Amino acid sequence: MPRPHHRSLTFLVTVISSTLLAGCATAPHQNRSAAQPSASGHSSSDVTTLTPAPSPAVASPLQVFPLTGMPAGGPNATRPSLAIKVDNVAGSFPQAGLNNADLVVDTPVEGGLTRLFVVFQSQDAALVGPIRSARPVDGDLLRLLGGGYFAYSGANNLEIAPVKANSTAVLMSFDADNSLFIKLPGRPIPHEIFDSTTRLYARGEQLAPTMGPPHQIFTYSPAPAAGTPTQEAVVRFAAATADWRWDGQRYLRWQDGRADILTDGSQVWATDVVILRVTLRDSGIRDVTGAVEPWPTVIGSGDCWVLRDGVRIAGRWSRSSLTAPMVIRDNAGRVIPLRPGRAWVELAPTSAGVTFS
Template identity: 35%
Template structure:
C-alpha cells in the first residue's frame, strides 16, 4: 500500500506521533501521582477512548470514517477488526454496506472502499467534522456531500493513499492507507469526543441470549456469543465473517438500533432508490453484551448531538470495553 509522499504529510504524521507520545506521558504521570479529575460526570475518562472505553495513548486522535463494501465478492474485508465502531447500513436492493470509524488504532490497510450515501452525512455529524474516505457518489448527491461539514477524502483528494489490489476485480479492489489519508486531511479534522456511549459494568436484568439475528431484505446478520472469546462473533448471510488475515470478526458489544429506513431523494446507476436510515430521533434498541440482551431506548435530538442508549427507566446502558458494532436495523 502506498503512502502520501509529500513533506506536508510527513510533517503531519510526525506531529501526530509527538502528540500521542505526549498524551501517553501525561496519562502515565496522572496515574503515578494519583491526581484527581481523571473523569467527569459525562462518563468521559482521560486517557480512554470515548468510542471503545479502552485505555489509549491519545483519546482525542483524529476521526476517520471509511465506507466499506460488503457484498460476497468484497469479503473478507481488510482492517475491520481494528475499527473502533462498525456501523451496518442498508443500501439498494436490500443489501448492506459498512461504515467503519477509526481513531484509537489505525491499521495499515482498509477496504474494499466503496461509495457514499446520503445517510452517511447525518450519521457522521455526531463525530463533529471527521475525515470521510469513500469512492464516488451518485452525481446529484455530490453537491450535498460537498456542502456538509465532513472532510471528504476520495481517491482524487489523496491519490497516494489509495491503491488497487491485483487479487480482486473492480469495483471490489480499492484499498486505502488510513495514515496516508489523514496525512492529506485538513488540520481541522475533529478528534474523538463523546458521542453518547457509556462503558462500565453490565446493567441489571436483561435476558440470557447467545444468538441474535438481524434481517434485511437481502442480507442477514447473526451474532453468536462466545464466552471463550468474550465477544459476539459475526456471521453474514449464513457464513462466518472473517478478517483478511483469517481471524473471526466480533465485538464485546453489539447494538441493534431500530431506525426508520425510507426512500431517499437519490437513485443508483441502475435506477434503484437509495434507502435513507434516519439516525436522528428516538426508538427502540437491543444491546448485546456478556451473553445477555438488554432492551433499551435510543435518543439523538439533533445531527450534532450524540446517541444515548438508556433502560426503560432512563438509566444509561453501559457497554463492555472494546469494539462496538451498531446495526441500523429496519424498525
C-alpha cells in the same frame, strides 16, 4: 468456513501493507487545495475542509478513548476519528481492517443490501477495504462524531451533497485524488480499492491539523450488565443477513450464513452489538437499475437492543436533532452503558426481521 481466496490475499496484504507503511514514512503526499486538480486529472472538489464542531464536555480523551471507553494513552488519544466507507456485498469479501476499528455501523443501501461505516481512532490498520462510495446517512453519522476525517470511493452529487452539508468532516475521495488510495491486484472491480489508516490520517492532518478527538457516542461501564441471556442475534435485511453469536467472551459475526472472515484469517468480532430500529426514507436517488437508495433515519427515536456480556437489554434510542447526541435508554429510562471495547451498530429497518435465541 473462510471465504475463498483469503489465504492468497493474506500474502498480498502483508506485502502491500509493508510497502504502504514504508511509503508513508518517506513520501508524504503533497497538500492540494480543494480547487486544484489531482495528479489523476480529476477535480479535487471532494477533498473538503470544513470547520470542525467543538468537542463536548466529556471525560478527557487522555483518560479513555471516546469511541471504546478503554484506557487511553499515546498520541492516538487526541487525534480525530477516521471513518471509511467499506463494501459489504458479494465480491467484497474478504474485507480488511474491520477488527482494528473502534466502531462499525452496518447501514442499509439500495437493493436490500448493506454497507459499512468503519470508524478508527484508538488503533490503526495497515489495510482497510474494499473502500466504496458514500451515502447520505454518512453525514448524519459523521456529525455524531463531531466531524473527523472521512474516506470513500466515489459518490454522485446527490449522494455527497448531504455529507458535505451535514458532516463538518474533512472529505477524502478516490475520485478527487486516486494517488491517496491503492488497488489490490486480483480483486474484482469495484472491490479493489483499499488504503491504510496511516496514509489517510497523514492526508487528513495536512488538510485540518487542529481537528480534535471525536465526540463520545455511548457511555461505558465494566460492571456486568443485567439482561436477558442471549446467545445469538440475527438481523435479516431484505437481501443480507447479519448474525452475531456470543462465544463467552465476545460476539462473533456471520454474514449471509458464513463466518465473516477477514483477509488476515480472523473472524469479525465485537465487544458490544447495538441494534437500532430505523425508518428508511426515500433519498430521491436511484441506482442504475432504478432501485431506491434508502436514507436510514438516525435522527428521531426507535426501539433498540444492546448485546453485551452474553445478555440482551431492550430499550429506546433517541436523537432530537442533527447536532444533538444519541442516547440509548432501557425500558425504565436508564442510560444503557456498553462494556468498554469495540462496538458494532446494526441499523435495522422496521421491515427487517430481528430474532434472538
